[in-house]
Amino acid sequence: MTSAAIDFDAMPPTELAHELMPEVVDAAVSAPDQAVVDRAAAWASSAVAPHAESWERERRFAAEAFASAGDERLCGLLVPVADGGSGLSQVGLARVLEEVAAADFAIAFVLVCHNNLAGAVSRRAPAQMRERALGPLVSGERLGAFLLTEPGVGSDAAKITTAARRDGDEWVIDGRKAWVSNGTAADVMSVYAQADPAAGHRGIMTFLVDGSTDGIERTDGYELIGAHGIGTNEIRFNECRVSDADVMVPLGEGFVAAMEGIDIARVLVAAMCCGMMRTGLATAIDYVRKRQAFGGRIADLQGVRFRLADVATDLEAARLLAYRAALAVAEGRPAAVHAAHAKKFATRVAERGLADCMQVMGAVGGRRDHPLPRHLAASRLTHYVDGATEIQDVVISRSLLD
Numbered sequence: 001m002t003s004a005a006i007d008f009d010a011m012p013p014t015e016l017a018h019e020l021m022p023e024v025v026d027a028a029v030s031a032p033d034q035a036v037v038d039r040a041a042a043w044a045s046s047a048v049a050p051h052a053e054s055w056e057r058e059r060r061f062a063a064e065a066f067a068s069a070g071d072e073r074l075c076g077l078l079v080p081v082a083d084g085g086s087g088l089s090q091v092g093l094a095r096v097l098e099e100v101a102a103a104d105f106a107i108a109f110v111l112v113c114h115n116n117l118a119g120a121v122s123r124r125a126p127a128q129m130r131e132r133a134l135g136p137l138v139s140g141e142r143l144g145a146f147l148l149t150e151p152g153v154g155s156d157a158a159k160i161t162t163a164a165r166r167d168g169d170e171w172v173i174d175g176r177k178a179w180v181s182n183g184t185a186a187d188v189m190s191v192y193a194q195a196d197p198a199a200g201h202r203g204i205m206t207f208l209v210d211g212s213t214d215g216i217e218r219t220d221g222y223e224l225i226g227a228h229g230i231g232t233n234e235i236r237f238n239e240c241r242v243s244d245a246d247v248m249v250p251l252g253e254g255f256v257a258a259m260e261g262i263d264i265a266r267v268l269v270a271a272m273c274c275g276m277m278r279t280g281l282a283t284a285i286d287y288v289r290k291r292q293a294f295g296g297r298i299a300d301l302q303g304v305r306f307r308l309a310d311v312a313t314d315l316e317a318a319r320l321l322a323y324r325a326a327l328a329v330a331e332g333r334p335a336a337v338h339a340a341h342a343k344k345f346a347t348r349v350a351e352r353g354l355a356d357c358m359q360v361m362g363a364v365g366g367r368r369d370h371p372l373p374r375h376l377a378a379s380r381l382t383h384y385v386d387g388a389t390e391i392q393d394v395v396i397s398r399s400l401l402d
Ligand SMILES: Cc1cc2nc3c(=O)[nH]c(=O)nc-3n(C[C@H](O)[C@H](O)[C@H](O)COP(=O)(O)OP(=O)(O)OC[C@H]3O[C@@H](n4cnc5c(N)ncnc54)[C@H](O)[C@@H]3O)c2cc1C
Pocket: 113, 146, 147, 148, 149, 153, 154, 155, 156, 178, 179, 180, 181, 182, 227, 230, 232, 381, 384, 385, 386, 387, 388, 389, 390, 391, 394
């Protein structure tokens, strides 16, 4: 905080969360999952919220935040209890990430990428790989990253060109991966590579590669509009040699494996947007209740009230869409269209809603001694992660028209 900082007596995000929690969400979270949600919320407000702005200013991956997430048992959320994880349901996971993103999107996204990888290892990896890799991922001793996107291939992920070729009893990986979340610090990387171009997407396989393997070169983190804490960068593979023991998903199944978590990933982005909107609304409410103009509280001006009412309506609708989709995933029902609606709507209303919350705060809205500018910048990036908005429209329009 600067010396001229505004005293917001900030309303903790969880207070507003409770007021705005639709019964449908409460009912879907089991008691053990709720305990994890509560633990995550307490951790986010004590260990993340107070530091997130300085991490962003320093433009760095907050290793200390990830380490403390491990201490709080937040790194194996999708790994079954029998394998040392929390065995959280997808609805519980969405609630956890909503709470963490209410403090900071970057840290929430770090946890999403890591937890998705740990979950994929527990589901997909052969027994020997699970035995050696899962424990350190679940404890947070080792950080994971997911490497699908390339500089030349984004939305059309089946067309990746990073190559895996056999050489004796080794595999040799060559190519470039782009937009690697956690990439500047990752210890373990799931690398999607094309081993049989003639087979199209069926030629893709997945390796679980140690980040210190020879032939791996990392760039610095990208300079972005925001969310630098994700440590997103490019990673190059120059004749990187790995063995059969590093094959996580065999030839033919790699692309399916990459896509199998996509619905829940989109739901989680929606839930994270809800978390950021909640903080936006809480911060704006707190401010306009105190700020005076023309002989009264800004909070009593109808234009201000209605603007915040619109944000609240969008937040309610975004949460209902997000948790409807989370429930569909958790219950094994078709969820692709629900997830696409949820992600598209939540990302859209988060960006607009955060800007509206900043607007009712006047020029103070643009200052960085409260979290809204950080959340607004991050909300722009949510439009691209886990399938850009237009890809959600491809899914939705296909369900309507084909
Ligand atoms: C912060 C951040 C973190 C990320 N982390 C990861 C990560 O950890 N691992 C990873 O593999 N990737 C990651 N990504 C990459 C992300 O998945 C891609 O950005 C996304 O898939 C879109 O690809 P692209 O940006 O290359 O857009 P492009 O594919 O180049 O698309 C450009 C534009 O064209 C539109 N478009 C494309 N196809 C169609 C179509 N059929 N119809 C209509 N419009 C279309 C797109 O919607 C977009 O607006 C991350 C991205 C961001 C921003």
